Amino acid sequence: MDMMEDIWEPYARREAASAYEHLYPSFEWNIPASFNIAIAACDRHAAAHPDKVAILFDRGKGTSERWTFRHLKADSNRLANALRGLGVKSGDRVAIFLSQSPQLPIAHFAVYKLGAVVVPLFTLFGHEAVVHRTGDSASRVLITDREHVELVLDCLPQLPTLEHILVVDEPAAGTLFVPDLMAKSSDQFQVVQTKADDPAIIIYTSGTTGKAKGALHGHRVLLGHLPGVSVSHDLMPRPGDFIWTPADWAWIGGMFDVLFPALYWAVPIVARRMPKFDPLEAFDLMARWQVKNVFLPPTAVKLMRQVDNPRGRWPISLRTIACGGESLGEETLRWARETLGVHINEFYGQTECNMVVSNCASLFEARPGSMGKPAPGHDVAIIDDQGRPLPHGEIGEIGVRRGDPVMFLGYWNQPAATERKFVGDWLRTGDMGYMDADGYLYFVGRDDDIISSAGYRIGPAEVEETLVQHQAVLMAAVIGRPDETRGEVVKAFVRLRGCVEPSDALKSELQAWVRQRLGAHEYPREVEFVSEFPMTPSGKIQRAVLRQQERERKKASL
Numbered sequence: 001m002d003m004m005e006d007i008w009e010p011y012a013r014r015e016a017a018s019a020y021e022h023l024y025p026s027f028e029w030n031i032p033a034s035f036n037i038a039i040a041a042c043d044r045h046a047a048a049h050p051d052k053v054a055i056l057f058d059r060g061k062g063t064s065e066r067w068t069f070r071h072l073k074a075d076s077n078r079l080a081n082a083l084r085g086l087g088v089k090s091g092d093r094v095a096i097f098l099s100q101s102p103q104l105p106i107a108h109f110a111v112y113k114l115g116a117v118v119v120p121l122f123t124l125f126g127h128e129a130v131v132h133r134t135g136d137s138a139s140r141v142l143i144t145d146r147e148h149v150e151l152v153l154d155c156l157p158q159l160p161t162l163e164h165i166l167v168v169d170e171p172a173a174g175t176l177f178v179p180d181l182m183a184k185s186s187d188q189f190q191v192v193q194t195k196a197d198d199p200a201i202i203i204y205t206s207g208t209t210g211k212a213k214g215a216l217h218g219h220r221v222l223l224g225h226l227p228g229v230s231v232s233h234d235l236m237p238r239p240g241d242f243i244w245t246p247a248d249w250a251w252i253g254g255m256f257d258v259l260f261p262a263l264y265w266a267v268p269i270v271a272r273r274m275p276k277f278d279p280l281e282a283f284d285l286m287a288r289w290q291v292k293n294v295f296l297p298p299t300a301v302k303l304m305r306q307v308d309n310p311r312g313r314w315p316i317s318l319r320t321i322a323c324g325g326e327s328l329g330e331e332t333l334r335w336a337r338e339t340l341g342v343h344i345n346e347f348y349g350q351t352e353c354n355m356v357v358s359n360c361a362s363l364f365e366a367r368p369g370s371m372g373k374p375a376p377g378h379d380v381a382i383i384d385d386q387g388r389p390l391p392h393g394e395i396g397e398i399g400v401r402r403g404d405p406v407m408f409l410g411y412w413n414q415p416a417a418t419e420r421k422f423v424g425d426w427l428r429t430g431d432m433g434y435m436d437a438d439g440y441l442y443f444v445g446r447d448d449d450i451i452s453s454a455g456y457r458i459g460p461a462e463v464e465e466t467l468v469q470h471q472a473v474l475m476a477a478v479i480g481r482p483d484e485t486r487g488e489v490v491k492a493f494v495r496l497r498g499c500v501e502p503s504d505a506l507k508s509e510l511q512a513w514v515r516q517r518l519g520a521h522e523y524p525r526e527v528e529f530v531s532e533f534p535m536t537p538s539g540k541i542q543r544a545v546l547r548q549q550e551r552e553r554k555k556a557s558l
Helices: 003-007 009-013 020-026 037-048 069-085 103-113 127-136 146-158 178-183 221-232 252-264 279-288 298-304 330-340 415-420 460-468 504-517 543-557
Strands: 053-060 063-068 093-097 117-120 141-144 164-167 199-205 213-218 269-272 293-295 320-324 344-350 353-358 370-374 380-383 396-401 426-435 441-446 451-453 456-458 473-483 487-496 526-529
Touching (some): 037 103, 037 252, 141 146, 146 164, 221 344, 221 353, 252 269, 279 298, 330 344, 460 473
Parallel strands (some): 141 164, 487 526
Antiparallel strands (some): 380 396, 396 426, 426 441
16 A cells, blocks of 8 residues: 555645645545554655665765665664564564664664554753653663763663663673674564554653653554645655754654654655754755755744855755744744745644644745644644633634544553543643634643743753752742743742852752753753742642743843
């Protein structure tokens, strides 16, 4: 079965696709009973056009590698055989702690071929973030590289279920070297037959209480992403499309907004390790490889906007730019049209239910402040607390109807949290908004305390818990403070123990404390020492009051 033909491409090709009013109601899901991401995004292309380039790996300093679908299939088969030899079986969890590189999708495909479950780890994670995700998922194997292996080895005493650490690029004591394992393994493998809703991946997402929860997705999550990804790139795939993103391939945005849909459509993708985003390097990369399509987090767009005369300095030839995570604002959108000659299609989604709303310049005109319209196949509404759809113009919670193939199966080992995520026929996003009479959706705000910083959704609870583990800290509260570049930055209010004096040195120490344990994307860029917190009658810190105080401070400073 050619799943690309069955799911999306006929709709993108139809003459009716020139109008959203024709495309949206005509779309129907056709999810096959059996479906495996590795076959859909790798093996079927290796059979049809084995020498087609799948990934162009830009190693920097003028060196690059071209990886074909033949390479991806053969190496993922070898790795799947090696993992089976280590005892990995269907349903087992395998953590993948890798940067953008061909080895990352090869590892994913190997795990999917076994019927096992991937646990992706963000390359900026620190000790406690790795321990929590690997331990909570009870991962048996972790695949990483030399850059991160020492961190993993330090975590090993706290990970009783972790049996093997595999390193892809350089031997390390106490680990297995992937090239050695693959050299002893066959490049032939019989893929385990999986159903479309069989578990494939656990992506951890931050919440407002407790540690990050694992959103469990089935293999169908790839099919569920296709319409939203396509419309955000003006009906991808198109001849000559060639995509890149600076977003880490461990996040749902990097994986399922770019990597796997591109491979599914046989659209080549650029892999480039970029630990810290550099707008000059981004323009240079896009020009050097004549990239046609990019997914950029909002912060990346804002940093690129600071570069003078990019089209005069680099021969870029973009066809599409997609962006999600927060609203860019009309000035930034105008800059892209006038300076880059491209409309930015903003979209909306979250880890549990991604890419359900998008703009599409090919189908309808964007409206300032709007996230766009529901992508084909997704029933999105504004609902009240009882799950009843609200009239146009009324503010309520953004909901997505149950049964959507892009929707998660549930939170890993947390049935009560899963149940709270739904009301009636709707998944509750926790985000507030409204829909106008023409179907455009507008984001108003979150009904919780999630912080949106540089495209990352950060839960305050995990940061607070890490702070209070420091011997100097008695209590902590974390909020997002508005920031022009990042949308929000993490700010921590800290109450010290009685014998400790506040100081700038202690602020820096606390920032480093969180950065080392959780990651560089999550540490508080601002720390304020306080003697007391606004509290509810039941003794909970009122983060909303702290946020309001910050807004009033900002107004007073203008």
